[in-house]
Amino acid sequence: MMNDRIPDGELLQRARSGDQAAFRTLVERYEQVVAATVIGMLGSGPEAEDVGQETFIRFYASLNRFREEASLKTYLTRIAINLSLNSIKRQKRFLSRHVEGDLVETIELNSGSGPADRAESREVREVVRHAIDRLAPKQRAVVTLRLIDGYSTRETAEILGLPEGTVLSRLSRALKKLQPQLQPLMEA
Amino acid sequence: MMKDRDLVDALGPIIRDAEDRRFEPGFSHRVMERIRAEAGAPVIVLSSALRRQFLRLAPIAAAVLVALSAYSLLGLGTSSGQSVLEAALGLEPLTVETAYALDQGFYTDGDD
Numbered sequence: 001m002m003n004d005r006i007p008d009g010e011l012l013q014r015a016r017s018g019d020q021a022a023f024r025t026l027v028e029r030y031e032q033v034v035a036a037t038v039i040g041m042l043g044s045g046p047e048a049e050d051v052g053q054e055t056f057i058r059f060y061a062s063l064n065r066f067r068e069e070a071s072l073k074t075y076l077t078r079i080a081i082n083l084s085l086n087s088i089k090r091q092k093r094f095l096s097r098h099v100e101g102d103l104v105e106t107i108e109l110n111s112g113s114g115p116a117d118r119a120e121s122r123e124v125r126e127v128v129r130h131a132i133d134r135l136a137p138k139q140r141a142v143v144t145l146r147l148i149d150g151y152s153t154r155e156t157a158e159i160l161g162l163p164e165g166t167v168l169s170r171l172s173r174a175l176k177k178l179q180p181q182l183q184p185l186m187e188a
Numbered sequence: 189m190m191k192d193r194d195l196v197d198a199l200g201p202i203i204r205d206a207e208d209r210r211f212e213p214g215f216s217h218r219v220m221e222r223i224r225a226e227a228g229a230p231v232i233v234l235s236s237a238l239r240r241q242f243l244r245l246a247p248i249a250a251a252v253l254v255a256l257s258a259y260s261l262l263g264l265g266t267s268s269g270q271s272v273l274e275a276a277l278g279l280e281p282l283t284v285e286t287a288y289a290l291d292q293g294f295y296t297d298g299d300d
Contacts, residue, residue, distance in 0.1 A: 020220060027216040039209040049218075052211055056219045057226065128206035147200045148209070168192075175195040178203075185202050 004029070008072050016063050023063075026072070027056050033073050033149075034080045040144035041084035043129050051087050055080045070158075077149065078159045081141050088137045124185060131181040139174035142167055 006025070014022035034055050035048075042048045058079050059066070066075060132140055145156040146167075153171075157164045179186075190198070260278035270281050280286055 020223075023223075024216050024220050027219050031211060031215050035211050035215075036209045039207065044207065044209070049211055049215075052215065053219050053222055057222060060223055124202075125206045128203055132203070143203070147196065147203050150204075171196075172192050175192055175199065178199055179190070179195060182199055182202055186198050 009068065012063065012066070012068070012072075015060075023060060030073065030076050034076055036149050037077050037080040037144060038084050040132075040148040041081065041140060042087060043133070047087055047091070051080065051083045054083055058083070074155065074159055077145070077151075081145070081159060085137050085141060088140075127185065128182065131178050134181070135174050135177060139170050139177070142170045143174045143178070146171055 004025075008026070008029075011022045011026050011029075015026065031052075034052050038048045038051045038055070042051060055076060059076060066072075070078075132143065135143060141160060142156060145151045145159060146153065151159065153164050153167050157167045160167065256278070257276040261272070261275050270279070274281075
């Protein structure tokens, strides 16, 4: 494995000149950042894995265009969020075309479930996942970046290309939707 | 009623800790495999071949377009109230007679 202390800039230069090991080191270094974003948006499962891979493939294709004005973390998060939003749109289109009424909700609820855990933590995970899945995609993006990834309002605004005021209003609306659903967990 | 800041503090940890947000082991390997597969995919070869053919044929097509437009302009002229564009496209002048002629053609074509 390549040295973890090599700066991103050097790895980027090596990757641009065709060094695949250097690019792989970047993937390993930022895998967790991308995973937090796409699983936060989509829940764990094959769709999140696919969007995660696609994020790095897009990054690989745009290596020469990445000018390092934004940090690599922000850049990858932006790609991951946009691809996740596209995936949600595709899923909604598919569900509305092929699945009727209540079934949509059941499938959305189950789509994010990963391997079995203890019953209690699985229940918590499903309640949270269900609450997040019920948010509008744009609100879900703000919640993922602010609450899961831990970005500030300014960074979230930069990633989404929005004014800070819009981020705050979307977050406020999302929190008001989440609160009643997660109230039992807040009291526990 | 809780303020947004308090809600962020209360809900943040619940949402953050609810799920293990990691890919299955071997993620970087799978990414590199896909990159290698997509780099060698025939679609990329096809797209660059199509681009080369397009760049070769585009100037010829543009020249033919200019020549045909000039021919139409010279042949039909704009004397019958046509715009330059209509004349360049070689369109027949639109009159009541030509409109009826088109209509008749349409109905007779549809009758079996």
